[in-house]
Amino acid sequence: MDQLELEIREQGYCHLDHQNHEKLFQKSVFRTNCMDCLDRTNVVQTVFARRTLSNILFELGITGSLTAVENIPELEENFRHSWANNADTMANQYAGSGAMKTDFTRTGKRSTTGILADGYNALLRYGKNNFFDGWRQDGFDLFLGNYEVNTHSSSPFDRPFTIRFILVGVYLISNSQILLLIPQLPFFTLLSLLMAMATAMWDP
Numbered sequence: 688m689d690q691l692e693l694e695i696r697e698q699g700y701c702h703l704d705h706q707n708h709e710k711l712f713q714k715s716v717f718r719t720n721c722m723d724c725l726d727r728t729n730v731v732q733t734v735f736a737r738r739t740l741s742n743i744l745f746e747l748g749i750t751g752s753l754t755a756v757e758n759i760p761e762l763e764e765n766f767r768h769s770w771a772n773n774a775d776t777m778a779n780q781y782a783g784s785g786a787m788k789t790d791f792t793r794t795g796k797r798s799t800t801g802i803l804a805d806g807y808n809a810l811l812r813y814g815k816n817n818f819f820d821g822w823r824q825d826g827f828d829l830f831l832g833n834y835e836v837n838t839h840s841s842s843p844f845d846r847p848f849t850i851r852f853i854l855v856g857v858y859l860i861s862n863s864q865i866l867l868l869i870p871q872l873p874f875f876t877l878l879s880l881l882m883a884m885a886t887a888m889w890d891p
Contacts, residue, residue, distance in 0.1 A: 696742065697714065698739075700739060702747075726774065726778065733767075736770065741754070770792055771792040782812050783815040785808055
């Protein structure tokens with residue numbers, strides 16, 4: 688970070704006075720990339736944000752000297768949790784699970800609990816990305832105007848009740864924490880059997 692201090696100061700930040708007049712403006716951004724542009728990217732961006740915030744507080748006269756954010760315990764705790772929550776929100780939207788390495792973002796060090804949480808999130812992402820990601824991609828395409836409706840395929844809601852129920856179950860699993868649904872599996876299984884029996888009796 689010390690090697691980038693000059694670039695950080697030259698980048699600047701947006702500062703409007705009480706009359707909404709521009710006193711400073713940001714000239715550039717820092718671009719960071721990891722394999723997914725997600726977990727480790729957020730860790731690095733947190734480091735840049737901490738240094739920039741320290742400079743802003745000093746230049747605005749809020750801190751009497753160039754005091755780093757990490758030397759103000761209450762501010763540092765709020766800063767860490769804000770960025771960790773940001774990581775979780777972005778990761779859930781993009782990958783379907785919480786972010787990895789948030790133990791480092793929240794506490795400044797890795798922990799056994801954090802490593803286990805990373806393993807759980809990795810397995811959750813693997814399952815969702817390999818078996819359920821098509822629905823998520825269709826949603827992105829729909830909002831971006833790139834989705835093309837297949838006019839030769841029937842709607843799943845025109846199919847038998849059992850297929851419809853299975854589709855709803857798959858949707859719930861693909862958009863929820865799988866472990867939270869485990870206690871409900873007996874209910875879903877029984878309901879599936881009842882729906883199958885009802886369908887068979889209705890259309891022998």
